Amino acid sequence: MDSYDAIVVGAGPAGSTAALTLAQNGLSVALLERGQFPGCKNVFGGTIYAQPVAEILPAFWETAPLERPVVAEELWFLHTDSAVRIGFGSLRFARQPYNKFTVLRSRFDRWLAEKAVKAGAVLYTKAHVRDLIFDKGLFTRGPVQGVRLDNGEILLSNVVIIAEGVLPFLTTKAGLFPQLPPAYAYTLYVKEVLSLPKEKINDRFQLEDNEGAIIGMIGFPTSTAIGKAGLWTNKDTISLIVGGYLNQLASHGLSPYMLLKRLKQHPFVHKIIQGAELVEYQAHMIPKGGYTFLPKLYGDNILVAGDAALMISGRRGSDLAMLSGKYAAETIIQAKAKGDFSAKMLANYALKINEAFFMEDIKARRGNLEYYQKRSDVDYLISSTLNELANEFFTVDLLNEKEKRERLISIIRSKQFPLKTLSDLWAALHHWEAF
Numbered sequence: 199m200d201s202y203d204a205i206v207v208g209a210g211p212a213g214s215t216a217a218l219t220l221a222q223n224g225l226s227v228a229l230l231e232r233g234q235f236p237g238c239k240n241v242f243g244g245t246i247y248a249q250p251v252a253e254i255l256p257a258f259w260e261t262a263p264l265e266r267p268v269v270a271e272e273l274w275f276l277h278t279d280s281a282v283r284i285g286f287g288s289l290r291f292a293r294q295p296y297n298k299f300t301v302l303r304s305r306f307d308r309w310l311a312e313k314a315v316k317a318g319a320v321l322y323t324k325a326h327v328r329d330l331i332f333d334k335g336l337f338t339r340g341p342v343q344g345v346r347l348d349n350g351e352i353l354l355s356n357v358v359i360i361a362e363g364v365l366p367f368l369t370t371k372a373g374l375f376p377q378l379p380p381a382y383a384y385t386l387y388v389k390e391v392l393s394l395p396k397e398k399i400n401d402r403f404q405l406e407d408n409e410g411a412i413i414g415m416i417g418f419p420t421s422t423a424i425g426k427a428g429l430w431t432n433k434d435t436i437s438l439i440v441g442g443y444l445n446q447l448a449s450h451g452l453s454p455y456m457l458l459k460r461l462k463q464h465p466f467v468h469k470i471i472q473g474a475e476l477v478e479y480q481a482h483m484i485p486k487g488g489y490t491f492l493p494k495l496y497g498d499n500i501l502v503a504g505d506a507a508l509m510i511s512g513r514r515g516s517d518l519a520m521l522s523g524k525y526a527a528e529t530i531i532q533a534k535a536k537g538d539f540s541a542k543m544l545a546n547y548a549l550k551i552n553e554a555f556f557m558e559d560i561k562a563r564r565g566n567l568e569y570y571q572k573r574s575d576v577d578y579l580i581s582s583t584l585n586e587l588a589n590e591f592f593t594v595d596l597l598n599e600k601e602k603r604e605r606l607i608s609i610i611r612s613k614q615f616p617l618k619t620l621s622d623l624w625a626a627l628h629h630w631e632a633f
């Protein structure tokens with residue numbers, strides 16, 4: 199039976215970062231990935247964020263398989279045949295130290311895992327971890343000793359990092375989830391990667407070869423269910439996603455595939471993707487349970503990182519996964535120096551996470567899940583109201599300014615009772631998030 203200082207389950211951003219950090223510090227580490235290669239099953243919008251990634255891999259942009267540095271970003275409040283758009287563009291973001299990069303995960307995750315292998319980690323692919331192996335305790339289960347793969351193979355280690363992503367089967371088996379997040383704490387997205395010559399992408403988004411753009415969309419894409427759509431420019435493809443809260447899509451009878459079809463037919467979206475060819479179709483979930491459903495992050499000889507630990511804040515996920523993987527590895531390096539992998543020692547990981555900048559945000563967003571469940575029409579309401587107001591405001595007619603103002607106010611009044619509008623605004627001030 200092979201034995202390691204540490205076993206890492208899952209070669210996504212969290213797992214590969216943990217394995218890289220451990221190997222760089224001379225620990226023996228096995229990185230176990232169920233896919234044919236790291237990244238082959240992994241899906242995001244998406245963008246990685248330069249500053250957090252550079253914390254782990256300084257100047258990664260010189261070697262990483264990136265698509266485009268993002269220089270322009272827009273949020274569209276989309277309606278049937280109109281959109282209120284807000285956005286920002288800066289050519290500063292096309293230069294070092296950059297801000298965000300569009301990325302295709304099948305390439306990026308593979309590259310990151312290769313970094314860990316070059317540092318000394320042993321990568322097992324097609325290695326689905328079926329179970330954790332526990333020491334036999336006198337009365338209760340003892341600490342984790344290793345893992346069992348689908349093919350029956352057993353690998354042993356002093357400590358296991360679970361970085362299994364959104365579906366926390368092993369995290370639950372380890373007893374780290376006191377209560378599994380309910381279905382309403384997950385969103386489901388479908389994604390198409392559409393190929394389009396880079397000249398057309400540049401023309402349609404007003405970009406140069408080394409510049410990228412993102413468009414986020416709310417309102418029309420999921421109608422009265424809470425969800426989003428998004429569009430990212432890669433080198434010669436466009437990533438398009440749409441989806442929303444699992445329970446709301448189900449109760450509204452919205453199949454993600456239908457949503458995608460409808461989105462692609464929207465005149466504004468259609469103009470951008472016209473002539474593009476489908477090269478990939480994917481689906482994935484995001485764990486939105488947040489602070490309320492956070493699992494215990496450690497136990498005897500075990501830690502959990504990334505999506506499995508609900509390290510998600512707004513549209514940030516891959517960077518928090520990488521940072522949590524790094525913190526988990528750093529904790530193990532200290533534990534190895536002391537020869538102590540008990541829960542008491544590994545509690546340092548939870549301290550690091552609690553002190554991290556992103557935990558403040560995760561805590562601050564703790565009421566958002568409930569907000570979006572109670573007010574599932576909020577994005578549609580905001581989007582349709584803004585579009586009606588903008589339509590009235592920009593229409594040149596035969597009204598004087600006073601009459602125009604009254605017309606605008608009457609649009610807001612016609613939506614719902616004024617008290618409900620005030621209560622919606624108050625709640626939105628505390629909980630509404632664009633992504």
Ligand SMILES: Cc1cc2nc3c(=O)[nH]c(=O)nc-3n(C[C@H](O)[C@H](O)[C@H](O)COP(=O)(O)OP(=O)(O)OC[C@H]3O[C@@H](n4cnc5c(N)ncnc54)[C@H](O)[C@@H]3O)c2cc1C
Binds near residue numbers: 230325509517519
């Ligand atoms: C539609 C969508 C859009 C997103 N957009 C963005 C974005 O733009 N920017 C951003 O930062 N984040 C984004 N995210 C979130 C981001 O993708 C995740 O937060 C991030 O991938 C989490 O990394 P991870 O390593 O924890 O999990 P994952 O990336 O899911 O990796 C888990 C790995 O573990 C493997 N695995 C699972 N179980 C086992 C097992 N039992 N045995 C062996 N291997 C196993 C999987 O195959 C996978 O390789 C998005 C997510 C979605 C779904």
